[in-house]
Amino acid sequence: MVDHQLQRVRRELLYRETKTEASDDSLPLPDIVTTALTLRQAEQEAARSAAGDAWRQFYDEDGQQIALVFTGRYGTPIDPRMFNRAFTARCDAAGVRRMTVHDARRTCATLLVDLDVHPRVIMRVLRHADQGVTMKIYAKASSDKTRDALRRLGESLV
16 A cells, blocks of 8 residues: 655655545556565565664654665665666666656556556556646657557548
């Protein structure tokens, strides 16, 4: 269940509730994501073992232990800027065009549009409260899909 986020506010990392109720939900994950998260968990367990007593557990403002997916070498939260740098490094290592995490969200929306996924479903996947934000800002129709739509329109007019 996603209902909190780690944010940088000024010079401090804050563990906060998500912006809207629409953001709070569980999301079925594709197998490739489940596999990646399982690998990440194994990496994290190895880091925890290697760190020993230096490993630091993260707690929320109420003192509840929080399990973070992405942590530093000693269990500390990763600063969002460092996460973005690591994401860029992964793009470079994979030999793909550099992009930001937000670019990846836009790509996800566009791929879902190309797969003819209903806009309300895309909105839920991206955790937007407003379908207009999803479709106007995030989702773009690819040139191939646009050409195909116009071809089909032309055929229907014959």
